[in-house]
Amino acid sequence: MRESRLARPGYGLGRDRRAVVIGSGLAGLLAARVLLDHFDQVTILDRDRFPDAPEHRKGVPQSYHAHGLLLHGRDIIEQLFPDIDTELRAHGASPARDSVPLQVVCPFGPLPITPMPDEFIMYSRVLLEFLLRQRLTRDYPHLQVLPEVDALGLLTGAGGQVSGVRVRHRNGSGPDTLESDLVVDASGRGSKAPEWLATLGYGPVPEQSITSGIGYASRFYAKPEGFPRYWTGVVINGRSPHNRRAGLILDVERGQWHVTLGGFANAAPPLDETGFLQWARDLPDPTIYEAIRIARPLTPIRGFRTPTNRLRHFDRLPGWPTGFVVTGDAVCAFNPIYGQGMTVAATDALVLRTCLRHYAAGTEPGFERAFQRRLATNVAIPWFVASMEDLRWPGVEHHGTTPQLGTTMARRWIDLMLRAAVRNRHLADKYVDVIMMNAHPRVLFSPGVIARVLTVAVSGKIGIPSQEFALPDPALAALRDAPTPSSQPVSLVQRTP
Ligand SMILES: Cc1cc2nc3c(=O)[nH]c(=O)nc-3n(C[C@H](O)[C@H](O)[C@H](O)COP(=O)(O)OP(=O)(O)OC[C@H]3O[C@@H](n4cnc5c(N)ncnc54)[C@H](O)[C@@H]3O)c2cc1C
Structure with missing residues (x-):
């Protein structure tokens, strides 16, 4: 029988058990959902103020860029938030039937993927995050959400265990500490967990990193009426060493297309009107170009340079404090071109649920280390897949990955x-x-x-595409004949650091 942490000073016995989640991105929201089944009180804190509608916010600048949620991630989210599809539809995510969720154009041509007979919806990250946050605050009275609060560091108790978070309220009022039995760091790529752990005498955290030099340029468009629904998204992949260009179009809520153009190995797409369209035109498949050529732009073009992709091996530290775990991008931040981050955040939440169940809601010793170790296993394959592709590019800088x-x-x-x-x-x-x-x-x-x-x-057909382009010929011809909208808005060029 393992020693129960309930018996140790500072833990649970005789009082409510509380968990604090730092960060309300996808990883934080999904972790909170799981924690709510095990803790008397769960607090999510975020440095951002939350919009009242599905809108972008400062803390997640990546939401301006198309976020494809993989089917596995979608299933997990549906499992944790039953009927979330209904709410997504109510907010304008329109269903398609007998269409391909994501048409993949690989370097050798479009893949002849079987259309999905069931209804399928695509939506933006912003809408998903908004609805998950809304569901959590509506359905769980023991959840507290604290906006405009920065996590500054970890508090420790007499036994050296983590006992809460040091915080700063941006409006200047409120206590500067938050006591808790478990702190979950879901603060994303910029997480300070390695520094916080070093302050407590743990570290340094071993890291693998790959600087793939990905640049994005993105924009929302109004989808033209009656556009054929052969797919709800198309991804066009680049391939080392000759084709540095990639593109993604997603059929998101309220009749919008979210379009992202990507450039590998420091070949960022241009942010001006003409350059953006020309980049799309030069993609190896004309589908995205022909679609946006006849669509009305709704937003300025936004740029993004993805910083280094990094896997932090918290699991390899020889020591670890109780009362603290790290999840999501804070552990593993992938090259976003492979669309894995949100799905891995969802699988991370399932790992948390398994560990909470196995270690008596996290009260038994070994819970935190078991979680970090299982998380390392959880991210190993997606990291391998992403790095296998990234390392194709000549000149890509990498450390700890041979x-x-x-x-x-x-x-x-x-x-x-x-x-x-x-x-x-x-x-x-x-x-x-x-x-x-x-x-x-x-x-x-x-x-x-x-x-x-x-x-x-x-059969001698290897490498010869069965279909030349992602859209069947008649649909493509119809698009080519369609007139370009007369008024394109002035591009307010913005590059997000
Ligand atoms: C350009 C780009 C495109 C992407 N495209 C895709 C895609 O197509 N598909 C996909 O699945 N994934 C994609 N991703 C990855 C995806 O955004 C993340 O993997 C996913 O959202 C999980 O991230 P997270 O919740 O760990 O962190 P984030 O989403 O970054 O959230 C972190 C949160 O923590 C808060 N925070 C940070 N520091 C503090 C602090 N000190 N105190 C308080 N709050 C703090 C922030 O405000 C934010 O709300 C993309 C990423 C980028 C950069």
């Missing part, structure tokens, strides 16, 4: 598999299962997949 022979061979196989997948629906679907995190990447190396790749190879 490309292995196995990685090179895996990459060669994926390329061959994709060359076959542009001719084979089964292979295309398998690949999409993996990138949507619904299947382990090992399925791409299974005997069934190998046999199909060989069949396509033997």
Whole structure:
């Protein structure tokens, strides 16, 4: 029988148990949802003031850029917030049926993905985050949300355990400490957890990093009436070393398209009107260009340069304080081009739930270390997938990540598999299962997949796309004939650091 932390001074017995979550991004909201089942009081604090409507906020500048939520992440969110789809629809996310959720144009052409027969909706990160926050505050009276509060550091109790957070209220009023039994750091890429741990005598935290030099430029458009719904999103992938350009269009709520153009290896897309359109035009597939050419821009073009992608190995520290865990981007911040961050935040929340259940709501010793270790396992595959792709680019800076022979061979196989997948629906679907995190990447190396790749190879069709572009020819021709809207708004160019 493990020693119960309830028996130790400073923990729970005879009083309410409280958890504090630093940060109300996706990782913080999902972690809070899980904590609410185990704690008497949960507080989410954030340095931002929350908008009353689904709007962007300063603390998450990345929301101006298209956020695709992978199918696996969507399923977890639906599990944690039943019927969230209904609320998304009520806020304008319109359903599509018999369409491809995300049409993937790989470097060898569009993949012939099976359309989804069920209704499917796409929505923006801003709307999702707004509705999750609203649901939590509405449905859980034991949740407290504290806006405009900066977390400055950790408080410690007599036994060295973390006993709360040092805070600063931006409006100048309020206590400067928040006591709690568990502090969850979900403050994103800029998390100060390594510094806070160092102050307590733990560290340094081992890190792996890759500076992939990704630049984004994004804009919202009004989708033209009657636009064909063959897909609810299209992603066009670049590929080292020749094609540095990528693009993403998502059919989000209220008849809007969220369009992001990306450039690898320091080739950021331009932020002016003409340059933005030209970049889209030069993508290897014309679908995004033809769509936005006839669409009405709704917002200025915003830029973003993604800082270093980083995996922090909190799990490898020899010591760890009780009462503190770290989750989300604060642990692993991916190159966003692979669309993994929100889904990994969702899987992180499931890891938290498992550990809370296993360690008596986090009261038994070993809970925090078990959580960080399981989280490390949880992020290992997405990090491997992202770094395998990032390290293709010549000149990409990386630390603590050594490309292995196995990685090179895996990459060669994926390329061959994709060359076959542009001719084979089964292979295309398998690949999409993996990138949507619904299947382990090992399925791409299974005997069934190998046999199909060989069949396509033997037929002599390998690498020859079955369909030239992401939109079928008649739809593309119709778009090409459509007139460009006469008035384009003046571009208020903004680059977010
Ligand atoms: C350009 C870009 C595009 C992306 N595209 C995708 C995509 O297509 N699909 C996808 O799944 N993911 C994408 N991501 C990743 C995604 O945004 C994150 O992985 C996901 O939101 C989880 O992040 P998080 O909650 O850990 O951190 P964040 O979303 O960054 O939230 C951190 C929160 O903590 C608050 N905070 C920070 N410091 C403090 C402090 N000291 N005190 C109080 N509050 C604090 C901030 O205000 C913020 O609310 C993208 C990221 C970027 C940068």
